[in-house]
Amino acid sequence: MKRIFKLNLIKTFLQLFFVALFFLLISCQEKLPLNKDLTKRSYAFLNQDSAAVNFPEIILGKTTVIGFIYTHCPDICPMTTHNMALTEERLHNQGIDNVLFVALSFDPERDSPEVLRKFAEIRGINFNNWIFLTGDETTTKDLLKRFDVRAIPTDSTFFEDGTNSYSIMHTDRISLINNKGILKKNYKGSTINIEELITDIKYIGE
Amino acid sequence: MNLILAILFFIVPAEEKIKINDPWVRPSSEGMATALYFTIENSGEEADTLYKVDSEISKMVQIHETYKSGDMMGMREVEMIVIEPNSSFELKPGSHHIMVMKLIRDIPIGDKVEFLLHFKQAGEINITAEARK
Numbered sequence: 307m308k309r310i311f312k313l314n315l316i317k318t319f320l321q322l323f324f325v326a327l328f329f330l331l332i333s334c335q336e337k338l339p340l341n342k343d344l345t346k347r348s349y350a351f352l353n354q355d356s357a358a359v360n361f362p363e364i365i366l367g368k369t370t371v372i373g374f375i376y377t378h379c380p381d382i383c384p385m386t387t388h389n390m391a392l393t394e395e396r397l398h399n400q401g402i403d404n405v406l407f408v409a410l411s412f413d414p415e416r417d418s419p420e421v422l423r424k425f426a427e428i429r430g431i432n433f434n435n436w437i438f439l440t441g442d443e444t445t446t447k448d449l450l451k452r453f454d455v456r457a458i459p460t461d462s463t464f465f466e467d468g469t470n471s472y473s474i475m476h477t478d479r480i481s482l483i484n485n486k487g488i489l490k491k492n493y494k495g496s497t498i499n500i501e502e503l504i505t506d507i508k509y510i511g512e
Numbered sequence: 513m514n515l516i517l518a519i520l521f522f523i524v525p526a527e528e529k530i531k532i533n534d535p536w537v538r539p540s541s542e543g544m545a546t547a548l549y550f551t552i553e554n555s556g557e558e559a560d561t562l563y564k565v566d567s568e569i570s571k572m573v574q575i576h577e578t579y580k581s582g583d584m585m586g587m588r589e590v591e592m593i594v595i596e597p598n599s600s601f602e603l604k605p606g607s608h609h610i611m612v613m614k615l616i617r618d619i620p621i622g623d624k625v626e627f628l629l630h631f632k633q634a635g636e637i638n639i640t641a642e643a644r645k
Binding site for chain 1: 585597
């Protein structure tokens with residue numbers, strides 16, 4: 307009788323253990339739902355100093371927050387950049403300074419390294435923890451595909467001097483990558499909940 | 513008394529029925545674009561329309577709206593913004609904004625930029641917007 311009771315107790319305990327484990331795994335997956343390895347291909351870019359850099363080499367070993375922008379964007383991309391800068395500032399205030407911030411331009415035709423540098427400097431961004439990337443069109447498109455980010459040129463405005471400026475319709479995106487180059491989570495760049503991002507950064511271990 | 517009130521109602525300049533609150537622009541560089549934001553308050557009894565904006569800092573200023581299509585964001589020009597009577601309209605990030613293109617100089621943080629807003633009823637209103645992040 308005692309033996310049967312013990313067996314039932316163990317059975318119940320194991321059932322509860324596996325149910326708890328199941329819910330724990332589900333909640334972890336919901337917290338960081340992606341697991342895409344970005345290290346399988348490498349991409350050549352230029353940074354804001356016109357130095358050749360390799361993605362993902364530049365991000366390996368550091369938790370990385372990457373935003374997708376173009377500098378002629380007056381509204382959404384400055385919001386995305388500002389949200390990344392606010393994240394950096396709040397992390398710094400908590401003593402966390404080893405997160406890398408990458409801004410990848412999906413407008414390589416206009417976003418030269420000099421343009422990217424000016425875009426950052428006028429917003430007070432320092433380059434200790436930031437890298438701005440631009441590359442050739444094919445490389446940029448290839449990497450954007452890895453992130454499921456789309457960028458489509460739309461309306462053009464024509465100026466009196468004969469030049470024109472086009473807009474780009476684009477995915478509104480900031481992504482979180484762990485220090486092994488694994489994409490862990492996507493967020494809406496312009497309206498991201500910064501506290502959620504900071505919690506996720508801490509969760510994957512800065 | 514009613515007569516006095518009625519006379520006062522008609523001699524109050526239309527401009528005062530439209531107030532522009534908290535104008536600001538994003539910092540940006542020469543040759544690039546920026547966005548101007550503000551809130552329009554219409555305390556009048558009739559609707560007014562913002563149909564044009566000028567500035568010496570750019571030869572091309574347009575009224576724009578940001579829109580969403582699936583997970584993508586874009587922006588497009590709109591002809592005007594109508595502000596209903598006794599209401600306000602906010603031009604804000606991720607929504608309606610004034611698109612200021614091909615800047616003739618840098619706009620650093622803290623800089624001040626003047627704009628001239630054109631309303632159908634209130635006429636021209638000058639504003640000064642501060643550059644902030």
